[in-house]
Amino acid sequence: MLPILSRTIGGEFMDWQFYLLFFPIVFLYGICIGSFLNVLIYRLPNNESLIKRSSHCMTCQAKIRKRDLIPVFSWLFLRGKCHNCGARISPQYPIVEALNGILYIVALLVLDLNANGIICCLFFSLLIVVGFMDWNTLEIDLRILLCIALLAIPSALLTDTLTIPQRLIGAVCVSVPFFLIGEISGAVIKRRTGEKVRGIELGDTLLMAASGLLVGPKVAAVAALIGIFLAAVCGLAYKKITGESKFAFGPFLSIGLVIGTLFGNQIVAWYINHMILE
Incomplete structure (x- = not known):
């Protein structure tokens, strides 16, 4: 129930x-x-x-x-x-x-x-802003990301869902790989085409850093995987329909973060029980 x-x-x-x-x-x-x-x-x-x-x-x-x-x-x-x-x-x-x-x-x-449920409601509201703003403008406002990061303070004070070390790991476990992928892919693209383009934008990296501080490493990892999968599928369809490759990643990361926050722990537990232990 x-x-x-x-x-x-x-x-x-x-x-x-x-x-x-x-x-x-x-x-x-x-x-x-x-x-x-x-x-x-x-x-x-x-x-x-x-x-x-x-x-x-x-x-x-x-x-x-x-x-x-x-x-x-x-x-x-x-x-x-x-x-x-x-x-x-x-x-x-x-x-x-x-x-x-x-x-x-x-x-x-x-x-x-409870406190966790209310904080997550606020988190989801901010993710809606991130998703729609990025879809419209291909940019994520840093002020919204700061608000997401600041939610980690009442979450740490009012809930016992995560320890401080877990929050810090959550902030870097996805954002650091995203940053490295963005830098490396950007360097490769610039070398081949001369264009200064990042494979993963800095705003997406900061979104996962701020969110990871709030939700922890397991949820952040699940959210990233869901976001990447959805973006890959929808991105291919978008390019086929419009012919454009410029595509907002933020909305799909936001969807992944919502799903991960609601069901991330259950998804990780199911994966461990059915894919690793069996």
Whole structure:
């Protein structure tokens, strides 16, 4: 049974009505946070203020009405168009909001309603920003990576999931190989073509360093393997469809980190029991 579903009060399992109320509240809270994540995704790359300017249409610059700021639902009611000029509003807005709400529910279901579960919810929110920002701009904002690294502080103080040495190993076990691969492949490419290109960008390396500090070596390793596999499959398909080889790696590392955080320990245990011990 999932941890949160096994909670009891006075020896009795919590009433199903509690969960009927709890999960919608978590989802609504998640999509509200997701609305702010959209602000980060669109404004940070352009160095726009996060607080001084109110939400506005990206086409006509008209201020968005308060009733049109309801996460997910306003986009549906407006049918994805600006109320002022009728310009198309990117579906990325409701996708980010809904995804954040869903991940909050999944995180609390799998990891329980405790300090670790709440910290992982914040981690997943930052990974959403990393993934979508990298997909849009092929860049990862260092300020977001710093926030991920700083989450390791409350995680170390409030949970006993990892020791300090494990966190330090997690920070280097993937990031150092990534850095070396990036440097070596970049040198080879420059020698052959004259172009200054890294095989693995520095932002991806720093993402794994910051995340490894939070989640530890096992999760970081699982996340890297999942991310590399997904990027390889999707990258080949992307190149075949578009003919372009420039491809964002961050979104796939973010997916790997989410899966690794939720199920990494189980994946490692299964691998050891079925692939090594047998």
